[in-house]
Amino acid sequence: LRVARVEHRHSVPRADDGRRLMPWLGTPSGSDVRGVGLYLRVATLMSGVAASRGLASSAPRIEASMARFRMPLTAACWWCSLCALGQAAEVSLFEGALPELPADSDAPACWRTFSCCEGSEATLSAELWQHVKSWYPKYHMRELLDSTPRMLERHYTFYNVYLRLQGSPLWRVWAADCYFGVIGILLNALPAIEFEEGLFVAQNVFAGALDMLMKNNKTVEANWTLPLEPLDLQLPFFLGVRGNDCQGSKLKVFVYDTGNFSLGSLFCSAGQWGVEVALHRYFAASACRTRDPDEADFFLVPDYRACHYHMAPTFQQRGLTRIEGDDYHSALIRNHKDKYRRDADADATFRKLLGELPFFKRRHGMDHIFIFSDQGFIVNFTHTFPTWREEISHSIFLTTEAFTPGCGPSCFNPWKDIVIPGHLDWDRIRLMRQHNLPSSERTLLFNFHGRLPVNHGYYENVTVRRALTELAHLPDVSIGGFIEEYFEVMGKSHFCIVPEGTSSWTNHLYESFFAGCIPLIVSDRFVLPFQDLIEWSQVSIRWPQNEVNVAMYLYIRDLVESRPADIAEMKKRVDAHACWFDFYAFDEKCSPYVAVVHALEKRKRAFPKYLHPEWWLPESGV
Numbered sequence: 001l002r003v004a005r006v007e008h009r010h011s012v013p014r015a016d017d018g019r020r021l022m023p024w025l026g027t028p029s030g031s032d033v034r035g036v037g038l039y040l041r042v043a044t045l046m047s048g049v050a051a052s053r054g055l056a057s058s059a060p061r062i063e064a065s066m067a068r069f070r071m072p073l074t075a076a077c078w079w080c081s082l083c084a085l086g087q088a089a090e091v092s093l094f095e096g097a098l099p100e101l102p103a104d105s106d107a108p109a110c111w112r113t114f115s116c117c118e119g120s121e122a123t124l125s126a127e128l129w130q131h132v133k134s135w136y137p138k139y140h141m142r143e144l145l146d147s148t149p150r151m152l153e154r155h156y157t158f159y160n161v162y163l164r165l166q167g168s169p170l171w172r173v174w175a176a177d178c179y180f181g182v183i184g185i186l187l188n189a190l191p192a193i194e195f196e197e198g199l200f201v202a203q204n205v206f207a208g209a210l211d212m213l214m215k216n217n218k219t220v221e222a223n224w225t226l227p228l229e230p231l232d233l234q235l236p237f238f239l240g241v242r243g244n245d246c247q248g249s250k251l252k253v254f255v256y257d258t259g260n261f262s263l264g265s266l267f268c269s270a271g272q273w274g275v276e277v278a279l280h281r282y283f284a285a286s287a288c289r290t291r292d293p294d295e296a297d298f299f300l301v302p303d304y305r306a307c308h309y310h311m312a313p314t315f316q317q318r319g320l321t322r323i324e325g326d327d328y329h330s331a332l333i334r335n336h337k338d339k340y341r342r343d344a345d346a347d348a349t350f351r352k353l354l355g356e357l358p359f360f361k362r363r364h365g366m367d368h369i370f371i372f373s374d375q376g377f378i379v380n381f382t383h384t385f386p387t388w389r390e391e392i393s394h395s396i397f398l399t400t401e402a403f404t405p406g407c408g409p410s411c412f413n414p415w416k417d418i419v420i421p422g423h424l425d426w427d428r429i430r431l432m433r434q435h436n437l438p439s440s441e442r443t444l445l446f447n448f449h450g451r452l453p454v455n456h457g458y459y460e461n462v463t464v465r466r467a468l469t470e471l472a473h474l475p476d477v478s479i480g481g482f483i484e485e486y487f488e489v490m491g492k493s494h495f496c497i498v499p500e501g502t503s504s505w506t507n508h509l510y511e512s513f514f515a516g517c518i519p520l521i522v523s524d525r526f527v528l529p530f531q532d533l534i535e536w537s538q539v540s541i542r543w544p545q546n547e548v549n550v551a552m553y554l555y556i557r558d559l560v561e562s563r564p565a566d567i568a569e570m571k572k573r574v575d576a577h578a579c580w581f582d583f584y585a586f587d588e589k590c591s592p593y594v595a596v597v598h599a600l601e602k603r604k605r606a607f608p609k610y611l612h613p614e615w616w617l618p619e620s621g622v
Contacts, residue, residue, distance in 0.1 A: 137226045159193060202266065247593065300368075305372075498526070512574070
């Protein structure tokens with residue numbers, strides 16, 4: 001699709017677009033079948049169909065459409081939020097029901113769904129519509145390319161096409177030519193729209209895309225099918241329009257608006273770093289949120305630090321569409337050099353964030369919450385921001401790892417800090433669950449596939465992973481690098497090995513739960529999350545990491561062969577506990593949000609009233 005990128009100077013519609021298109025849309029001739037088709041489809045759209053000037057009147061229509069669109073009724077709640085937010089928007093293309101073309105036995109089936117996608121000079125070519133179609137069902141997926149900048153380039157490619165569509169006076173021609181292609185452009189452009197135009201605009205563009213789907217839901221007939229669950233789960237949640245009751249808690253959480261520090265909710269929600277976004281969006285849309293700092297129990301500081309650091313390009317990065325004469329920056333990503341953070345500026349950047357927190361010093365930061373999704377205070381293995389020891393040592397850290405390389409145990413205090421799981425993408429969870437076989441059908445003893453000393457330079461000195469490679473030749477195990485059938489292998493293994501990597505924690509632990517694969521933890525310093533809610537000895541085995549050898553293999557083989565009932569029972573408990581690590585579970589009894597709220601309530605009860613106030617005096621009458 002990068003071949004079709006539209007330069008910024010081309011995003012403004014050409015003045016002669018209408019004149020050039022008019023002969024083609026004029027009185028149809030029998031020889032111009034494409035012209036006849038598009039002429040009739042545009043005429044149908046324009047006859048009695050007015051452009052909407054807002055979404056406020058859409059709520060009744062939308063709620064009535066839920067069943068037709070197979071959306072759960074709970075979606076109506078966040079739809080009402082979108083309707084309220086969208087009163088000033090102009091993103092709804094059509095008001096009222098989409099008109100039907102006159103019945104014509106000779107008309108192609110695609111006419112009825114506005115999905116011929118034959119292309120025109122005013123829109124895209126037929127070939128490019130096919131490129132749009134290839135990305136259409138992947139609108140919600142982020143980690144499809146080999147680097148974070150390249151992932152972002154994909155969304156800016158669609159954003160450039162979106163700008164052309166938005167600026168064109170012939171938007172009805174786009175919809176008549178390739179209705180679902182327009183929806184695909186909007187959905188795939190959303191992350192870039194949020195970066196460039198803000199969350200509010202992204203919310204309304206999302207509402208416009210859904211409104212189009214409500215009016216024309218013939219995706220199967222048009223052969224433009226797409227997964228619907230992300231439209232109800234991921235996108236409304238990360239766009240901040242899906243509310244929650246905060247598990248019924250009475251906590252009061254003040255959520256800072258940290259501006260560019262928390263820019264890019266949709267894009268930064270991918271992968272293990274997505275926990276930075278998930279917890280931010282959860283509390284920002286929760287009943288626990290307060291805008292009154294005087295009644296707040298806690299102050300949440302949103303900061304998408306891991307994502308923003310990984311958006312930095314490398315020298316002459318493979319596959320990146322670089323600016324001419326620039327060895328680093330993308331020509332597609334607007335102002336690419338302003339989108340990412342630099343490792344060398346880590347400490348200064350963090351101090352700048354602290355300077356934007358007006359309520360931090362009232363209690364020396366001990367009621368402020370910071371989220372660390374990877375490597376704690378270490379940035380890309382080498383750079384640190386040591387200011388934390390001076391400034392936020394009393395604050396609460398929600399962190400995926402308690403023992404950070406290069407920082408040690410002093411970076412974590414179990415009395416105030418909370419270990420949290422890493423985020424797993426919804427699609428990975430879905431696929432792992434699909435391949436989760438019953439215990440009786442599993443044929444492998446254990447598996448591990450991922451980064452090893454033989455395939456990644458960072459892991460050259462990780463001895464436990466090197467020891468794993470020495471077990472790869474044994475029967476009924478699967479050990480190696482990345483493989484296409486990873487989820488299938490997990491789903492037919494009794495145990496999934498969870499080894500130490502470049503740090504003590506790994507998302508392999510949480511993946512194993514969704515695959516129904518009992519975790520075999522070989523990371524001695526891995527502090528496990530939610531220990532007061534999960535009895536870890538009932539759902540995992542912990543083995544010394546310096547004893548990964550044939551003895552471990554023989555122990556697991558004997559366990560599987562001699563105690564199948566116990567293995568099956570443990571597997572059931574693993575399945576039952578997966579909800580604790582599912583950031584798309586909004587259940588009142590089991591989800592990572594339940595566990596975090598529970599942990600914060602405990603911290604609140606143990607809070608000191610103050611540390612060392614400057615002074616106090618007796619009250620009058622004492």
